[in-house]
Amino acid sequence: MTRDLEVAVIGAGPIGLIFSIELAKQGYLSTVFEEDKTIGRPCHCAGILSVSGLSRLGIKPKNCVENRLRGAVIYSPSGEYSIYVKREEYQAYVVNREKFDQYLYDVAVSQDVRVLTNSKVLRVRFGNDGFWRLETRDRNYRSKVLVNAEGAGRNIVKQLLGDNIKQKIIPALQYDVRGAKDLEVDTTEIYLGSSWSNGFFVWITPLDDDRARVGLATRGNPLEYMKHFMSKHPIASRKLSRAKIEKTYGGRIIISGDIGRFSGNGFL
Numbered sequence: 445m446t447r448d449l450e451v452a453v454i455g456a457g458p459i460g461l462i463f464s465i466e467l468a469k470q471g472y473l474s475t476v477f478e479e480d481k482t483i484g485r486p487c488h489c490a491g492i493l494s495v496s497g498l499s500r501l502g503i504k505p506k507n508c509v510e511n512r513l514r515g516a517v518i519y520s521p522s523g524e525y526s527i528y529v530k531r532e533e534y535q536a537y538v539v540n541r542e543k544f545d546q547y548l549y550d551v552a553v554s555q556d557v558r559v560l561t562n563s564k565v566l567r568v569r570f571g572n573d574g575f576w577r578l579e580t581r582d583r584n585y586r587s588k589v590l591v592n593a594e595g596a597g598r599n600i601v602k603q604l605l606g607d608n609i610k611q612k613i614i615p616a617l618q619y620d621v622r623g624a625k626d627l628e629v630d631t632t633e634i635y636l637g638s639s640w641s642n643g644f645f646v647w648i649t650p651l652d653d654d655r656a657r658v659g660l661a662t663r664g665n666p667l668e669y670m671k672h673f674m675s676k677h678p679i680a681s682r683k684l685s686r687a688k689i690e691k692t693y694g695g696r697i698i699i700s701g702d703i704g705r706f707s708g709n710g711f712l
């Protein structure tokens with residue numbers, strides 16, 4: 445049996461959840477499909493979120509803020525030069541992404557958004573009757589409006605556009621470390637240079653004066669780049685010489701945005 449939905453959203457990450465909350469405010473009922481069993485897991489994020497961006501969305505992150513940042517220091521490839529970009533007021537939160545996503549989930553559910561966990565959308569297609577059809581393991585659905593918030597996975601995008609997508613994605617690796625030194629707690633650190641990260645950058649984002657998130661995205665093997673960065677970078681290797689890795693995250697980062705025209709027929 446096919447169940448009718450007002451709005452179908454694929455993915456209960458921040459985009460899918462915030463979009464559904466916004467639709468709920470305007471009186472539209474969304475059903476969000478999430479393939480994972482637990483909202484926010486697995487986590488693949490440093491958790492830096494703009495204070496002004498969240499405020500514009502009316503989101504006050506609760507019980508998930510681990511640190512606040514006033515700015516960043518950006519190091520040249522040799523580490524010899526650096527630029528500080530810093531303001532008096534806090535510019536960004538560092539959140540625990542798992543808790544942040546769960547907070548958004550609570551807000552969404554309180555606005556009558558239906559979130560179906562453990563519900564991977566396997567296939568989508570646009571029918572001759574003007575409805576989108578969605579197939580999960582247990583059930584089929586149809587909806588006039590389909591919102592794709594699947595993140596960097598892109599299985600749905602590939603079903604609709606084929607493999608010929610120009611968007612570039614590179615692998616990322618991140619550690620939570622304890623025992624870092626010489627951190628400025630309100631300043632994230634950005635390290636440029638293709639020998640540390642080929643195609644992106646490395647970050648050290650403090651959680652306090654001892655703990656930090658150290659991450660990078662790169663073409664090539666992120667583990668090799670990370671080992672090289674932590675042991676050889678003239679500035680960072682000193683800061684991280686006694687750091688112990690407490691948690692490891694993987695993930696993928698989209699480094700070029702445009703996938704061409706990709707909306708229409710009630711699809712977003």
Ligand SMILES: Cc1cc2nc3c(=O)[nH]c(=O)nc-3n(C[C@H](O)[C@H](O)[C@H](O)COP(=O)(O)OP(=O)(O)OC[C@H]3O[C@@H](n4cnc5c(N)ncnc54)[C@H](O)[C@@H]3O)c2cc1C
Nearest residue numbers: 455457458459478479489490491492564565594595695696
């Ligand atoms: C190491 C790392 C660090 C990062 N640090 C930051 C940072 O500090 N700040 C920042 O802003 N961004 C950061 N990012 C990027 C950030 O994680 C993403 O931009 C953000 O998660 C995108 O949100 P989203 O809702 O679009 O996608 P996601 O958060 O990826 O959510 C998509 C959801 O859709 C679900 N899904 C996918 N396919 C299906 C399907 N077929 N059926 C059902 N469910 C499906 C997935 O399980 C997932 O829960 C980082 C990324 C990485 C890898």
